[in-house]
Every structure is written in C-alpha cells, then in structure tokens.
Amino acid sequence: MTCPHPPEGPEPGRRRFLGAATTAMGAALATLAGCGRDQVEAFLQHNFRELTPDELRDTVARLEREARSKYGKEIHIGTEPALPGVLFGYALDLSRCIGCRRCAKACVKENNQSRGPQIEWIRVLQMDKEQGVDVTHADPYYDPELVPQEGHFYMPVQCHQCRNAPCTKVCPVGATWQERDGVVVVDYNWCIGCRYCMAACPYGARRFNWGEPGLPAEEVNPDTHYLGNRPRPKGVVEKCTYCIQRVRKGRYPACVEICPTGSRKFGNLADPASEIRYILEHKRVFIFKEELNTKPKFFYFYGV
Amino acid sequence: MGIPATLLPPRWILGFALALLGARLRAQDIQVPPPPFTEGIFPCSACHDGKTLKVNPVRRELQGMHADIQLQHGPASRWCLDCHDPQDRDRLHLASGEKISFKVSYELCGQCHGEKLRDWRAGVHGKRTGSWNGPKQYLLCVNCHNPHSPHFQALKPMPPPVRPEAIQARRGGAL
Amino acid sequence: MGTPRAWTRFAKDSLGHILVGNRLYYAWVGFLVLLIAVGTAAYLGQLRDGLVVTHMRDQVSWGFYIGNFTFLVGVAAAAIMLVIPAYVYDWEPIREITVLGEVLAISALVMCLCFVLVDIGRPDRFWHILPLVGRLNFPTSLLAWDVIVLNAYLLLNWFVVTYLIYCSYTRRHYVKALVLPLVLASIPMAVSIHTVTAFLFNGLAARPFWNSAILAPRFLASAFCSGPAILLVLLQILRKVTSLRIKDEAIFKVAELMAYTMGFTLFLTAAEVFKEFYSGTQHLMYTRYLWFGLKGHHALVPFAWASAACGLAAFLLLLIPRTRRHWPTLNLGCALIYASVYIEKGMGLIIPGLTPDPLGEIYVYTPSRTEILVALGIFGVGFLAFTLMLKVAVPIILGETTVDGRQAGRAVGPP
Numbered sequence: 001m002t003c004p005h006p007p008e009g010p011e012p013g014r015r016r017f018l019g020a021a022t023t024a025m026g027a028a029l030a031t032l033a034g035c036g037r038d039q040v041e042a043f044l045q046h047n048f049r050e051l052t053p054d055e056l057r058d059t060v061a062r063l064e065r066e067a068r069s070k071y072g073k074e075i076h077i078g079t080e081p082a083l084p085g086v087l088f089g090y091a092l093d094l095s096r097c098i099g100c101r102r103c104a105k106a107c108v109k110e111n112n113q114s115r116g117p118q119i120e121w122i123r124v125l126q127m128d129k130e131q132g133v134d135v136t137h138a139d140p141y142y143d144p145e146l147v148p149q150e151g152h153f154y155m156p157v158q159c160h161q162c163r164n165a166p167c168t169k170v171c172p173v174g175a176t177w178q179e180r181d182g183v184v185v186v187d188y189n190w191c192i193g194c195r196y197c198m199a200a201c202p203y204g205a206r207r208f209n210w211g212e213p214g215l216p217a218e219e220v221n222p223d224t225h226y227l228g229n230r231p232r233p234k235g236v237v238e239k240c241t242y243c244i245q246r247v248r249k250g251r252y253p254a255c256v257e258i259c260p261t262g263s264r265k266f267g268n269l270a271d272p273a274s275e276i277r278y279i280l281e282h283k284r285v286f287i288f289k290e291e292l293n294t295k296p297k298f299f300y301f302y303g304v
Numbered sequence: 305m306g307i308p309a310t311l312l313p314p315r316w317i318l319g320f321a322l323a324l325l326g327a328r329l330r331a332q333d334i335q336v337p338p339p340p341f342t343e344g345i346f347p348c349s350a351c352h353d354g355k356t357l358k359v360n361p362v363r364r365e366l367q368g369m370h371a372d373i374q375l376q377h378g379p380a381s382r383w384c385l386d387c388h389d390p391q392d393r394d395r396l397h398l399a400s401g402e403k404i405s406f407k408v409s410y411e412l413c414g415q416c417h418g419e420k421l422r423d424w425r426a427g428v429h430g431k432r433t434g435s436w437n438g439p440k441q442y443l444l445c446v447n448c449h450n451p452h453s454p455h456f457q458a459l460k461p462m463p464p465p466v467r468p469e470a471i472q473a474r475r476g477g478a479l
Numbered sequence: 480m481g482t483p484r485a486w487t488r489f490a491k492d493s494l495g496h497i498l499v500g501n502r503l504y505y506a507w508v509g510f511l512v513l514l515i516a517v518g519t520a521a522y523l524g525q526l527r528d529g530l531v532v533t534h535m536r537d538q539v540s541w542g543f544y545i546g547n548f549t550f551l552v553g554v555a556a557a558a559i560m561l562v563i564p565a566y567v568y569d570w571e572p573i574r575e576i577t578v579l580g581e582v583l584a585i586s587a588l589v590m591c592l593c594f595v596l597v598d599i600g601r602p603d604r605f606w607h608i609l610p611l612v613g614r615l616n617f618p619t620s621l622l623a624w625d626v627i628v629l630n631a632y633l634l635l636n637w638f639v640v641t642y643l644i645y646c647s648y649t650r651r652h653y654v655k656a657l658v659l660p661l662v663l664a665s666i667p668m669a670v671s672i673h674t675v676t677a678f679l680f681n682g683l684a685a686r687p688f689w690n691s692a693i694l695a696p697r698f699l700a701s702a703f704c705s706g707p708a709i710l711l712v713l714l715q716i717l718r719k720v721t722s723l724r725i726k727d728e729a730i731f732k733v734a735e736l737m738a739y740t741m742g743f744t745l746f747l748t749a750a751e752v753f754k755e756f757y758s759g760t761q762h763l764m765y766t767r768y769l770w771f772g773l774k775g776h777h778a779l780v781p782f783a784w785a786s787a788a789c790g791l792a793a794f795l796l797l798l799i800p801r802t803r804r805h806w807p808t809l810n811l812g813c814a815l816i817y818a819s820v821y822i823e824k825g826m827g828l829i830i831p832g833l834t835p836d837p838l839g840e841i842y843v844y845t846p847s848r849t850e851i852l853v854a855l856g857i858f859g860v861g862f863l864a865f866t867l868m869l870k871v872a873v874p875i876i877l878g879e880t881t882v883d884g885r886q887a888g889r890a891v892g893p894p
Contacts, residue, residue, distance in 0.1 A: 043603065046614075047607075047614050050614070083437075093428075098456070098458070098459060099461060100459045100460075100461050100462060101461050101462040101463075101464075102462055104462070104465070105462050117471045117472075117531055118465060118466040118471065120465050123465065123838060125838060125839075134761075135835075135837070135838050135839030136761065136764060136835070136839050137839070138838055138839045138840075140464065140465060140838065140840065141464040141465070141467065142461070142464060143461065143463070143464045144461065145460065146458035146459065146460060146461075147458060147459060147460075147461045148458065157838060166683065166684060166685060169619050169620065170619075170620050170621065170622065170679075170682070170683070171616055171620055172608055172615065172616050172620045172622035172623045172626065173604075173607040173608055173613060173614050173615065173616060174614045174616045175607075190604070190607060190614075191600075191601065191604075192599050192600070192601045192602075192604045192605065192607050192608065193530075193599045193600020193601045193604075194595075194598070194599045194600075194622065195540045195541060195599075195600070196620070196622055196679070198537070198540040199540060199541060199683055199685070199686060199832075199833070200683050200685055201685055201837065202684065202685035202837050203685075203837055203838070204537070204538075204836050204837040204838045204840075206537075207537055208530075208537060208540060208600065209529070209600070210471065210529055210530050210531035210533075210535070210536065211473055211528060211529040211530075211531035212528075212529060234529045234600070235529060235530065235599075235600025235601040236600060236601065237600075247436065250435040250436060250437045250438050251435060251436075252433065252434070252435070252436055257433055259431060260431065260448075260459065261430075261431070261448075261456065262429065262430040262431035262432065262448075265427070265428060266436055267436045268436060268437065271437075274436070275426055275427040275428050275432075278423075278426040278427070278428055279428055282423075282428075283428070292684045292685065293684075294684075303423065303428065303429060468536035468537065468538050468539075468842045469842070469843075471531065471536060472531070473528045473529070473531045473532050
C-alpha cells in the first residue's frame with residue numbers, strides 16, 4: 001500500500017500558526033459582523049487531517065450542536081482512529097446474492113443517507129448468467145415479484161476502498177484520502193463539490209448531494225463518525241465507508257449484518273484466521289475491472 | 305509399544321470417549337440459536353415413545369400426521385429415517401449410527417455437504433453475525449434451509465432506486 | 480515608470496472611455512448587463528436549491544458548465560496563434576492585433592473561472608483550493624495544476640496587456656527586454672493550460688473515452704482553430720466601428736493557419752474513430768453512443784455529425800484561397816469552425832465520456848434552463864470584459880488617448 005498516511009498529531013509550524021491566526025480572525029469577524037460564531041468557524045474550518053486535538057474537539061462539538069438544532073435530536077460524532085494492525089477487506093458471494101436489495105436499504109438507514117433527493121451507496125446490478133459480468137447489459141432498476149429471477153445473477157456494487165484509488169489522486173483540495181485501516185474517507189466539511197473524484201471512480205461508487213439532503217429527524221441514526229455517517233450538507237460528495245462508525249468498534253457493516261443469504265463477508269485482511277482471508281485462499285475470487293489496477297479491497301467470489 | 309491388551313479399556317469406552325471428544329471439538333466456539341422447531345412438535349418422543357406407535361422402517365409416503373411435509377431433499381431414495389433416528393426420535397443419527405442432538409444438526413448436514421460445513425465453520429457459508437474481531441453468532445443450517453425442502457426461498461425484492469430523471473429539486477430545504 | 484498622477488489620469492481616462500460611447504455601444508453593453516442579470520438570478524436559484532436545479536446527476540456528473548469551461552480554455556490558449564508569428568517570425572501585420580488576442584484570452588479566462596465557480600457544489604469553500612491558506616493537492620491532482628497554470632496565464636496576459644497599453648498611453652516605448660521574454664513565455668504557457676486541461680480528463684482510467692493518448696493533441700488542435708475564429712470576426716467588427724487599421728493580409732494569414740489546424744483536428748478525430756471501431760472492444764460503446772446511439776438513445780448523434788460536417792466544410796472554405804479571401808465565405812468558415820468545436824467540446828467530449836456510466840447505465844443529459852441561463856450570464860460577463868477592455872485599449876493603441884492629450888503614433892510594437 002503506497003497511500004500516504006495521515007499525520008497522527010498536530011502539524012507543527014506554519015499550519016498551526018495560520019490555524020490560530022484564522023481562528024482569532026474568525027472570532028473577530030464574528031464579533032464585528034454579528035453573525036453566529038458557529039457559522040464563521042464552519043467557514044474557516046480546516047481539513048480534518050490538519051486539525052489539532054483541541055480544534056477537532058471544538059469542531060465535533062459544533063457539528064453536534066448544528067445537528068441538534070437541525071434535527072432536534074442528540075447525535076454523537078465519533079472520531080475513533082484506525083485500529084492498529086487492521087486492513088479491512090470485503091468479499092461478496094456472487095453465487096449466493098439473490099438481489100433482494102436489503103443491503104442497500106439497510107445502508108441507507110445506518111448511514112443517514114438523503115431520502116429525497118434519494119441517495120443509495122449500494123447499487124445492485126441484475127445481469128444475465130449467459131453473458132457474465134458485463135455492465136453493458138446490467139440493469140439496476142429490476143423490479144420483479146420475487147428474486148432471484150431465472151437466468152439472472154445479481155452483483156451489488158459499492159466503494160471498493162481501492163489501495164490504488166483513482167479518486168484520492170484527483171481531489172484538488174485533498175478532501176478524500178485513504179485511512180490507515182484502508183477505508184477511503186471524505187471530509188464533508190472540506191470537500192468543495194467539484195466532483196472530479198466522481199469522474200475518476202471506475203465503479204460509480206460516489207454520490208453527490210445535488211440538493212439539500214432530505215433526512216427525516218425520526219430516521220436519523222445518532223451513532224455517527226466524523227468521516228462516515230454523520231449527516232452531510234448540500235454540495236458534497238459521499239460514499240460507502242465500510243460503516244466506519246461500526247467497524248472501528250469491532251462491529252460488522254450494516255450490509256453484512258442484514259444480508260439474508262450470508263453473501264457478504266467482511267474482516268481484517270491482516271488476520272490470517274479471518275473469514276476474508278479464508279475466502280481469498282480457498283475460493284474463486286475475481287476483481288471487478290481488474291485491468292484498471294485499482295487494487296480494490298472488495299472481492300467478488302463464487303462460494304458454490 | 306507393547307501394552308498388554310488386558311490393560312487397555314474396553315472398546316466401547318474408547319468409542320464413547322472419542323465420540324464425546326469429537327462432539328466437544330465440533331461444538332467448540334460455535335454459538336448457534338436453538339433449533340427452530342414448529343410450535344409443539346418437540347419432544348417427538350411424546351408420541352414416538354416406542355410403545356403406542358410402532359417403528360415402521362419401510363420407506364413410504366406418509367399419510368395422516370406429517371403428511372404436510374414436502375420432502376424435496378436429494379435423491380428419490382432418501383426418506384425420513386435416513387436422518388431421524390428410528391429408536392430415539394428426539395435425536396438425529398449420522399451414517400455411522402451415532403445419535404446427535406438437534407442442537408448440532410449441522411453435523412448431519414455436513415456428512416453429505418462437507419464443503420458447505422467447512423465453509424460454514426469458517427463463517428463463509430451463510431449468515432454469521434457478531435464482531436469481526438470478537439465473538440460471533442452462527443445460525444443453524446436449518447435456520448435458513450428447511451431440511452425437508454432446503455432450496456433457499458425466493459424473496460420479494462426491496463424497491464429499485466429512483467431513476468436520475470426522477471430526481472427533482474425540492475423547495476424548502478431539509479425535511 | 481509612471482507617477483501616481485499618471486495612473487490616476489489613466490484610470491480616469493479609462494473610466495471615461497467605458498462610460499461614454501455611441502448608441503450602439505450603449506445598446507450592446509445594456510444587452511450584456513441584462514444577460515448578466517438574468518444569469519445572476521438563475522445562479523441565485525442554484526445557490527439556494529443546490530445543483531439539483533441542473534440536469535447533472537450522479538450518472539453524468541459533469542455537463543454544460545464544464546463543457547463550456549473546456550471550450551473557453553481552448554479559446555484562451557489560442558491567443559498564442561497570434562503571438563507565434565508576430566514575435567517568433569517577426570511578421571509585421573499581426574503585431575498590432577496581438578494585444579487584442581491577449582484581451583480575448585483574458586476574457587475567456589475570466590469566463591473559465593466563472594464556469595468553474597458555478598459548477599462546484601460549495602463555492603463558499605473556494606478558498607480551500609488556494610495554496611498555503613487552503614490545501615492544494617499539487618502535484619498529484621491535475622485540477623490543482625489547472626488552478627495554477629490558468630491563473631498564472633491570466634496574470635501574465637493581464638500584466639503584458641496592461642503594461643503595453645499603459646506604455647502607449649504615456650507615449651513611451653515599452654522595454655523590450657521585459658516584454659519579449661514574457662510574451663515568448665506565454666507560448667508554452669498557453670500550450671500548458673490546454674494540455675493540463677486535457678490531462679485532467681485524460682488521466683482517468685475509469686473513462687475509456689477520455690483515456691486516449693491523443694486527447695491532448697486533439698484539444699490543442701481544436702483550440703488553435705476555434706480561438707482565432709472568434710477573433711477574426713471581432714477584428715472585422717472593430718475595423719468597422721473604430722479607426723483601428725488591420726491589414727487584410729493579417730486576417731487571411733490567420734485564416735490559412737486555422738485551415739491547417741482544422742485539417743489536423745479532423746485527422747485526429749478520424750484516427751480516434753478508426754481505433755475504436757476497428758478494434759471493436761467494449762470501450763467502443765462510448766464512441767458508438769456519440770456517433771450512432773446506443774440501446775435506443777440517440778440524443779447526441781445529430782450533434783456529432785453536425786460538428787463533423789461543420790468542421791469539414793470550414794476546413795475546405797478556409798483552405799481554398801478563393802473562398803478564404805472572400806469575406807462572406809471567410810466569415811462562414813469562422814462561424815462553422817466555432818460551431819464545430821463548440822459542439823465537439825461540450826456534447827462531443829464531456830457527455831460521451833460519461834455515458835454510459837461506469838455501471839453501464841445511460842442517462843440522457845441535456846442542460847436545464849438554469850444551466851443555460853447561468854451560461855448566458857457568464858458569456859455576458861466575458862463579452863462585457865472584452866468590450867470594456869477594448870473600449871479602453873483601442874483608442875490608446877491608436878494613439879488617440881494619451882496621458883497628456885497629445886496625439887501619438889501607434890506604438891504597440893517595438894520601435
């Protein structure tokens with residue numbers, strides 16, 4: 001893995017000075033302009049990777065305040081770092097997926113995705129068994145009475161958390177990067193919404209908040225992570241984060257838990273005893289669009 | 305080595321000890337829910353006590369009780385007593401004759417479906433929940449596969465995503 | 480070089496030129512201001528509701544705004560079409576209009592920056608892209624490169640033009656040692672802005688339609704014919720409405736160069752089409768969608784063929800000396816080139832690059848009303864900038880406006 005590692009502690013020197021200067025300026029501006037101090041701090045907030053622990057704490061407190069006033073609900077925004085010695089991997093059994101889409105819907109609930117304009121991080125493609133994996137005839141809008149349909153197989157697609165990610169390369173402001181445990185994350189408060197990363201992703205995994213996200217207050221999942229499922233603003237990019245709010249606490253992603261056929265498998269690639277390693281060692285595994293050399297950590301396999 | 309045969313324990317004790325050990329090894333670290341019996345059907349020995357109902361080992365289609373069970377599992381030559389123990393209906397039996405509890409019915413399934421059992425133990429076949437770095441909860445084979453008609457049932461799919469043409473601006477901001 | 484008094488007089492005289500003109504001038508400026516107002520109103524709606532008011536969606540995440548941006552970067556780059564002959568080959572007639580070419584480049588760059596600003600989802604976070612203050616992902620992100628080279632080119636052009644105009648105004652000869660290196664530097668810089676813009680599409684393996692090695696040469700070839708096309712028409716207008724003297728020969732020479740670059744553009748397009756259709760891999764689907772439609776969707780097909788037809792016709796009109804030296808056919812050729820390259824950069828580049836999407840879905844994108852109105856507003860801004868800059872520059876170039884009011888000879892070029 002050749003991705004750059006985010007700095008663990010505060011960055012010394014110029015950035016800290018500028019940060020302090022802008023914070024002071026921000027306070028002054030707030031007093032002068034009479035606008036809310038929160039708005040000014042939101043405007044001046046820096047990239048997640050450059051925040052000192054104090055700034056991060058204040059930022060999280062501010063975001064929780066904003067969410068409280070918007071949804072009338074207490075939400076918790078965690079900032080758990082990556083667990084040491086962990087590299088997350090995901091495997092999906094194409095011979096067992098029946099295309100029921102429960103994963104896509106569970107993901108929406110868990111990750112506070114906008115209901116209108118609708119955002120779904122997971123897209124399930126229906127394809128013909130005779131033609132194999134060929135997206136030119138894929139249909140994500142199938143709607144029969146029962147699944148699986150005769151002669152078809154189903155291939156859900158979501159962010160592959162590529163080791164050689166094309167999306168993190170192209171971001172002009174460094175708002176998206178790969179964390180130490182392999183999850184590719186987006187700082188929703190730093191993203192400028194240029195959508196270059198969306199053009200770069202070969203799996204169509206990224207989504208954009210074209211409008212103000214429509215998230216009913218009663219459906220808000222209050223257990224969130226700064227880099228994961230906290231409620232997002234308009235005009236920024238988002239995508240699957242392997243449920244970073246869950247997996248950094250040892251839980252499985254929501255899609256893995258809900259799958260009724262057990263087609264979704266998840267674990268630590270660095271642990272030889274994990275089920276993901278078992279799959280890589282014993283099953284016929286393939287990588288979607290392998291020729292693009294994205295080196296994803298999402299593997300499709302045939303369990304049967 | 306030359307251990308006199310008279311000092312070895314009787315064969316049946318050895319067999320019993322091995323069976324116990326095997327059962328312990330097999331059941332190690334696998335947390336499963338209780339068997340999903342139909343309401344009131346267990347214990348089977350309430351009716352099959354060996355006295356009021358005689359054991360009829362002849363393969364046939366059942367009339368009366370249990371006639372509602374559709375047996376669609378494997379070759380046409382398979383029938384009930386291939387898995388259900390004729391003498392102890394509260395247990396299942398393996399090909400060797402060894403009786404096992406319904407709680408570890410996967411041992412029986414694994415006799416023919418060995419690869420599935422191996423994958424299931426590794427957590428790769430079927431749904432398994434819990435923590436990726438901690439204790440896990442398995443399901444019994446029969447939690448998803450009706451043992452009499454094991455083909456996985458089709459489900460009604462959840463609604464398809466909204467087409468991009470149908471995504472419009474909303475007035476008034478957030479809901 | 481100048482005193483504060485000279486600068487204030489320059490500012491005053493410039494303002495005077497901007498505010499005073501004939502009826503045609505007022506009508507034109509009024510029309511542009513109206514366009515800008517309409518565009519601003521549309522943009523405010525977009526700010527309020529988000530980019531959902533456009534027809535861009537996840538499946539086609541770039542559209543009309545970026546198409547216009549790409550086209551205008553080409554126009555800006557084409558200013559060097561006039562610089563190369565003027566300074567490298569020391570060709571007299573073109574030198575007078577080099578300044579006008581750079582004014583066009585500045586206007587185009589202003590429009591480019593506007594199109595980027597209206598396309599991003601969080602314009603309030605624009606400062607994130609500034610080096611030092613924000614976090615510019617240089618050198619990994621091609622967009623970061625684009626930010627740097629576009630702004631550097633803008634600054635360079637703005638400085639050279641202002642300096643040359645100010646020298647004319649103060650009736651001094653410009654310092655050749657200062658100007659010539661900058662002007663010569665603008666040649667590779669102009670190539671760089673369009674190459675970097677091409678590379679930002681080119682480097683995406685996820686988009687096979689763009690991931691072709693000849694994308695950057697195609698960009699440059701089409702830029703070099705479309706930029707001068709606009710300028711030739713504008714020069715003829717300026718000849719009529721001002722006393723600016725531009726030799727016919729200069730115009731015909733530029734038109735001839737445009738013919739060659741359009742010919743090269745057509746060749747590169749043909750090469751692209753051959754490669755896709757002959758190899759016939761899965762990547763053909765994007766090119767097929769553009770030229771013949773796919774799965775019942777034919778929205779782009781008329782535009783693709785229209786662009787090719789216009790380009791071919793323009794090539795012939797400008798190649799053949801009889802039609803090149805005949806004003807109606809020359810102007811027709813310019814209009815056809817503009818149309819051909821404009822269609823090609825928008826519908827012929829952005830949309831087929833994104834359609835079908837990476838999972839094979841075809842979403843038919845057409846610009847929404849908001850996008851069209853905002854684009855019109857931005858073109859209004861660009862044309863207004865161009866008009867106002869020329870309104871100041873032309874009298875100064877002609878020597879009619881000087882710091883001390885005395886008529887001067889035309890001293891734009893070196894002595």
